[in-house]
Amino acid sequence: MTSPHSRTLPQRGQSLTDQVMNHVRHSVVTGEMEVGRLYSVYQLAEQLGISRSPVRDGLLRLEEAGLIEFSRNRGFRVIPTSPHDVAEIFSLRLALEVPAALRAAHASTPALAATFNDLEAHMRSAAERGSLDEFFDLDQQVHDTILSAAGSNRVRGIVNRLRDSTRLLGVSTAGKERSLTEILGEHAPVIEAINAGKGQEAAAAMREHLTRTGQLLVSQAITAQHLDLDPDELWRDYTTGY
Amino acid sequence: MTSPHSRTLPQRGQSLTDQVMNHVRHSVVTGEMEVGRLYSVYQLAEQLGISRSPVRDGLLRLEEAGLIEFSRNRGFRVIPTSPHDVAEIFSLRLALEVPAALRAAHASTPALAATFNDLEAHMRSAAERGSLDEFFDLDQQVHDTILSAAGSNRVRGIVNRLRDSTRLLGVSTAGKERSLTEILGEHAPVIEAINAGKGQEAAAAMREHLTRTGQLLVSQAITAQHLDLDPDELWRDYTTGY
DNA sequence: GCAGCCACAGTAGCATGTTACGTGCAATTG
DNA sequence: CAATTGCACGTAACATGCTACTGTGGCTGC
Structure with a gap:
């Protein structure tokens, strides 16, 4: 599950952290990720086939940017744009x-x-x-x-x-x-x-x-x-x- | 040094990541950290007596804010303000x-x-x-x-x-x-x-x-x-x- | 039926091992 | 003597184990 299989096309220069950020952003606009629903770092890491570190890093940066929000010990959610x-x-x-x-x-x-x-x-x-x-x-x-x-x-x-x-x-x-x-x-x-x-x-x-x-x-x-x-x-x- | 001893006081709200951010900011204004000089996550973590994770997290956020800059496999430096x-x-x-x-x-x-x-x-x-x-x-x-x-x-x-x-x-x-x-x-x-x-x-x-x-x-x-x-x-x- | 308690599951946060890569230096060669 | 190449070192980036905490649901007692 966490092994580096086909999806690991590193795509020069693009760190996994950046890829996570892009993935989340893209998933939001395509509706793949629902606004308001709770997701977890564990879940997303497994889904992407990578470890939790880059996922966590990327999400932390998205939080800083105000796109998502961490709910302590519950997960994170995409913040609805009112x-x-x-x-x-x-x-x-x-x-x-x-x-x-x-x-x-x-x-x-x-x-x-x-x-x-x-x-x-x-x-x-x-x-x-x-x-x-x-x-x-x-x-x-x-x-x-x-x-x-x-x-x-x-x-x-x-x-x-x-x-x-x-x-x-x-x-x-x-x-x-x-x-x-x-x-x-x-x-x-x-x-x-x-x-x-x-x-x-x-x-x-x-x-x-x-x-x-x-x-x-x-x-x-x-x-x-x-x-x-x-x-x-x-x-x-x-x-x-x- | 890195064992979970007395320093593990949970200390409401103030995560180690935040402490790192404050430390760096403060060190810059006091001149303790030189602008332009290379530092490493390793070094800083040991100096603060904590592990590299929170140090890295904090520095990543500071990078996002534009205060520091990572140079891949070289370290990070405080960006000079022209x-x-x-x-x-x-x-x-x-x-x-x-x-x-x-x-x-x-x-x-x-x-x-x-x-x-x-x-x-x-x-x-x-x-x-x-x-x-x-x-x-x-x-x-x-x-x-x-x-x-x-x-x-x-x-x-x-x-x-x-x-x-x-x-x-x-x-x-x-x-x-x-x-x-x-x-x-x-x-x-x-x-x-x-x-x-x-x-x-x-x-x-x-x-x-x-x-x-x-x-x-x-x-x-x-x-x-x-x-x-x-x-x-x-x-x-x-x-x-x- | 209701309120309080407790056990459980899931998570954030931290520590630490591992890998691959960029950089500078030195030895080697033309 | 200059350019090139190989090498060793230090680092960021990633993987993974661990622990304390918190919100939740079920259970018990009233």
Whole structure:
């Protein structure tokens, strides 16, 4: 059971700890692991055919990131992402990524523009094919590239961590292909403004994009969890000031 | 040495892992551990008289927080905090804490005001006694309380993690007692505005406070590391847009 | 029927053995 | 003398044994 059989494809550089983290993240978005249900380190280690150490290490890091929660002597569970959480996360992204777009515009280069155009083309392709996984992956890359161009390396890490918490909602409920081309359409002005070096416009476009996406996800979270909340009011509560 | 003797006092809540994290943090600010030098898990475990597991766990979490860095099969080292890092960190805090001050003002209550006044009194006392440790501890509590009142729980975690990275600079170089009363004087308007429910004023005062502190720390970092940089220019580079 | 007690199962946390790998050094060779 | 290769050492990463603790369900007594 714990022997190193076929599954042990080490996949260069990728430590078992990282693999565990990816496995859990992936299992959550695919629904393989239920939110709220208790799991144990023992169980997961056996399932993956590895020992408890890397499993424990990975889970500890996921706990640090706020994705899971340990219940003392009972196991761990995936923390449900409430509409409040979604609103808070997007208020954060507004605070961080809107200024980053402005800064990225000021640091615009031809090489950067080429990267953006490339990413945009791929996104269009993914959207037409309706490939959700790929689309969201590219979406993240666009945002990451912007943050990188803005020289905000710490923000990159923070935003990437926040993304984990929202993705399970995003992928599971955003089944509308219409949303994909819509989101794509929101990216264009951001990229265009950055490439043109127009900071204020880039910031405004980014704000628009994040606001739309955030409001959409908040609404989806509310309906998915059968809650009786006013999405607009909730959104306003959390984004006031940002 | 490694046998389960008297040291096995269960000690509520405080796990060995946490103790390790605190030890490393403390050792860094006191200069007991040199920035950039290689240390090993083995070494540290023996020094603390515990096994490698909790040491490793704690260091892994510190790595996640960005305080240390593992070099595969070589050991770990404390990551140096460059003036650029300081500037980036404060640009982040500006983006997060200024809106939080505004939100806190909107959520002001008498109980909150009492907490603030209490903290302020303690800070004054600490400043007069020149107790740096205590002062910075209280400073952090003030900021934490503001974030808490603003309902930004994720921001609390993020800011607290950022603080670790700047503290080693702050404590080791900010030896001037003048700075303490100065910082204290900057807190007053923030607290006052929050208690009065005046959001805009609270935000402006927080911006002022963070700007001053950040610029001071950037300058200190530059001189401490004997670099030839213009603090104002560096500061402007990182805080544009925030 | 209810409350308190107790025994049980499962878990987190810690200790320690094991393995494979990166690094620097020294010996060897062209 | 310089470059290359082989080797020894120290380390991270992983595996696994162990123990104390805690929440849970069944049992007993009232």
